[in-house]
Amino acid sequence: MTRLLSAAGVLAGAALFWAIATSGIHAQGSRLTLPDWTGIWAMQGPTVFDRASVQPPNGRAGEPGVRETPPYTDEWEARYRRNIELVRQGKFPDPVSTCGTPHGFPRIMNVPDVYEFAVTPAAVYVIAENGPNVLRIYTDGRKHPAAEDLWATYNGASVGHWEGDTLVFTTISLKGSKDSDVIVDRTGLVLSDASRATTRLRKVDENTMEAQMVIEDAKALKTSWTVTKRYVKQPPGTWAWDYACAENNRNPIDASRRTLTLGPDGKPLDK
Amino acid sequence: MNRITRHALAVAVAISLGATVLAHHSAAMFDDAKVVEKKGIVKELQWTNPHVWLQVVVEESGKKTEWSLEGGSPNTLSRQGWRASTFKAGDVVTVRFNPPMKDGSAAGQFVGAKFDADGKTIGRWQ
Numbered sequence: 001m002t003r004l005l006s007a008a009g010v011l012a013g014a015a016l017f018w019a020i021a022t023s024g025i026h027a028q029g030s031r032l033t034l035p036d037w038t039g040i041w042a043m044q045g046p047t048v049f050d051r052a053s054v055q056p057p058n059g060r061a062g063e064p065g066v067r068e069t070p071p072y073t074d075e076w077e078a079r080y081r082r083n084i085e086l087v088r089q090g091k092f093p094d095p096v097s098t099c100g101t102p103h104g105f106p107r108i109m110n111v112p113d114v115y116e117f118a119v120t121p122a123a124v125y126v127i128a129e130n131g132p133n134v135l136r137i138y139t140d141g142r143k144h145p146a147a148e149d150l151w152a153t154y155n156g157a158s159v160g161h162w163e164g165d166t167l168v169f170t171t172i173s174l175k176g177s178k179d180s181d182v183i184v185d186r187t188g189l190v191l192s193d194a195s196r197a198t199t200r201l202r203k204v205d206e207n208t209m210e211a212q213m214v215i216e217d218a219k220a221l222k223t224s225w226t227v228t229k230r231y232v233k234q235p236p237g238t239w240a241w242d243y244a245c246a247e248n249n250r251n252p253i254d255a256s257r258r259t260l261t262l263g264p265d266g267k268p269l270d271k
Numbered sequence: 272m273n274r275i276t277r278h279a280l281a282v283a284v285a286i287s288l289g290a291t292v293l294a295h296h297s298a299a300m301f302d303d304a305k306v307v308e309k310k311g312i313v314k315e316l317q318w319t320n321p322h323v324w325l326q327v328v329v330e331e332s333g334k335k336t337e338w339s340l341e342g343g344s345p346n347t348l349s350r351q352g353w354r355a356s357t358f359k360a361g362d363v364v365t366v367r368f369n370p371p372m373k374d375g376s377a378a379g380q381f382v383g384a385k386f387d388a389d390g391k392t393i394g395r396w397q
Contacts, residue, residue, distance in 0.1 A: 248319035
């Protein structure tokens with residue numbers, strides 16, 4: 001009888017241990033099996049943020065007259081139109097031209113060069129070679145910090161969880177654009193400091209990653225705005241490199257907001 | 272990798288560089304509807320981020336002018352077959368570039384180049 005009780009105790013203990021262990025894993029938002037997002041990836045298409053609505057259809061960000069159609073409020077639509085006019089005049093400089101600030105979210109999902117998506121049990125890191133930029137998404141079960149513990153940043157604060165092999169994360173506490181100091185793309189697209197997004201990041205197939213962003217902005221948008229970006233896997237063995245933007249930046253911005261070209265002696269070539 | 276192999280690789284993977292190279296600032300200061308062609312001697316390839324710069328000295332009507340031609344990042348260009356040694360000081364090249372939008376300064380956005388020595392090309396060159 002003693003032996004029987006002992007065996008039952010061992011079994012009960014093992015079951016309890018397993019229950020605690022697995023509940024602990026789930027409580028931390030972690031998983032026993034994580035998806036394999038290994039590789040080097042490059043965004044599909046040019047850096048127009050919402051390619052589904054861009055006009056003209058093949059328009060590129062930075063070309064005069066190119067625009068998208070986010071569900072802006074009247075006030076922010078007017079602001080966008082002013083920015084488009086500044087693009088036309090060559091006076092809508094890209095803030096990253098200073099080599100001093102990151103692109104910020106959601107623009108980090110919309111940059112050239114290559115990406116890596118690093119999956120760990122407690123966090124996922126979106127590493128953009130251009131910038132460089134890192135988007136940290138914590139998946140360890142934590143919540144967003146309390147409002148009094150937050151301050152607006154370029155990439156905000158992101159927490160996420162796994163739904164199967166899809167990472168679902170919410171990003172809050174973004175700086176938004178004050179004086180076009182943070183932009184979404186070079187058409188003049190901007191969001192406010194009330195913007196936030198829920199993103200579904202997944203591997204569509206072996207060679208394709210997809211980020212579907214549902215963006216909300218109580219100041220700038222009338223309704224939510226869904227934008228999908230895709231990333232194509234690069235050949236095996238592809239390298240990502242340092243992108244030291246300040247190494248030899250020959251394109252400063254002058255007081256009139258023009259982007260200059262410096263000669264090899266460091267003096268402006270612009271006349 | 273010898274020069275011919277490098278060039279072959281670059282040509283094989285060359286895409287519309289002019290439309291994609293400027294990852295760090297707007298290309299609005301260059302007129303991508305125009306392509307200017309000049310022949311000169313390479314002074315230097317600055318293989319640096321955020322952009323590479325090809326410095327080419329062009330002699331016209333007895334006057335020498337150094338042109339600054341802006342390309343993509345070395346990161347991207349290296350994946351397209353470029354190397355830091357693709358252009359060497361003294362190479363005689365014909366270069367094509369988008370000129371500045373307004374002011375006529377001696378600068379441009381690199382489009383493509385043809386090496387005088389062997390006729391090989393790099394970038395967009397049709």
